[in-house]
Amino acid sequence: MTTAHAADPVWVVIPAAGRGSRFGGDIPKQYLEVAGRPLIAHALEVLLSHPRVAGAVVALAADDTRWPNWESLWGKPVLRCHGGSERADSVLAALQALPAGVADTALVLVHDAARPNLRLGDIDRLIAAADAHADGAILAAPVRDTLKRADAQGDIAATEPREGLWRALTPQAFRRGALAAALERARADGVVVTDEAMAMERTGLRPRLVEGREDNIKVTTPADLALVEFLLGKASQGECE
Ligand SMILES: Nc1ccn([C@@H]2O[C@H](COP(=O)(O)OP(=O)(O)OP(=O)(O)O)[C@@H](O)[C@H]2O)c(=O)n1
Numbered sequence: 035m036t037t038a039h040a041a042d043p044v045w046v047v048i049p050a051a052g053r054g055s056r057f058g059g060d061i062p063k064q065y066l067e068v069a070g071r072p073l074i075a076h077a078l079e080v081l082l083s084h085p086r087v088a089g090a091v092v093a094l095a096a097d098d099t100r101w102p103n104w105e106s107l108w109g110k111p112v113l114r115c116h117g118g119s120e121r122a123d124s125v126l127a128a129l130q131a132l133p134a135g136v137a138d139t140a141l142v143l144v145h146d147a148a149r150p151n152l153r154l155g156d157i158d159r160l161i162a163a164a165d166a167h168a169d170g171a172i173l174a175a176p177v178r179d180t181l182k183r184a185d186a187q188g189d190i191a192a193t194e195p196r197e198g199l200w201r202a203l204t205p206q207a208f209r210r211g212a213l214a215a216a217l218e219r220a221r222a223d224g225v226v227v228t229d230e231a232m233a234m235e236r237t238g239l240r241p242r243l244v245e246g247r248e249d250n251i252k253v254t255t256p257a258d259l260a261l262v263e264f265l266l267g268k269a270s271q272g273e274c275e
């Protein structure tokens with residue numbers, strides 16, 4: 035498998051077609067206003083501000099009425115497509131919606147719309163790792179807590195070893211053609227992959243883990259919102275770089 039060259043343009047895919055069922059509420063969480071802007075705007079803008087990034091495709095729900103019709107940000111194209119019933123379907127649809135001139139060897143960064151607190155330093159290190167590692171790379175955070183397995187009653191059944199365990203974050207960086215093929219293969223096998231790396235691992239590849247910021251959190255429940263609001267406020271003041 036070929037590796038990307040350091041000057042090649044990188045494209046961004048943002049899965050943003052989720053319903054936010056765990057979050058609840060009437061507004062899909064990706065459109066909740068946080069630190070003065072919709073959640074989806076924060077990560078999209080920091081990704082598009084990176085000099086290697088050429089543009090983005092955002093996967094939206096077919097009945098999405100809240101997309102602000104951005105067609106470009108930072109002078110770069112922001113395209114959109116309809117997502118699917120699973121996150122992986124939305125990612126695959128966005129890969130297929132990339133402009134025709136984007137090569138199969140082009141590096142694509144897949145990033146959750148629900149992760150607004152992304153920093154340029156993490157993007158830099160992820161792209162550098164993916165440029166150099168043919169199997170791709172993902173941002174991740176080492177598990178620092180003791181892990182317990184629950185029984186049916188919600189009591190502790192076991193303590194699981196945490197050595198070598200990491201929490202997968204996003205962006206996850208892979209080459210367009212290889213990622214699309216891996217996602218199509220998982221779909222054909224009837225396997226729902228929960229991240230892009232899982233699809234690539236299924237084909238025998240071993241993507242590189244790149245330690246990312248612990249505060250690159252995914253807004254999943256209302257409890258996450260206050261923390262993200264605080265973190266984005268600090269980021270806007272130039273802190274926590
Ligand atoms: N069919 C789907 C499901 C999820 N996503 C996106 O994938 C990201 C991470 O998913 P998650 O946090 O689970 O979002 P939701 O699926 O909306 O949340 P829930 O599982 O609570 O419904 C989100 O940006 C979400 O919009 C997507 O594009 N298409």
Ligand SMILES: C[C@](O)(CO)[C@H](O)COP(=O)(O)O
Binds near residue numbers: 121202
């Ligand atoms: C892709 C991801 O954010 C990596 O941790 C995670 O798998 C998304 O899970 P979700 O249940 O779709 O939010």
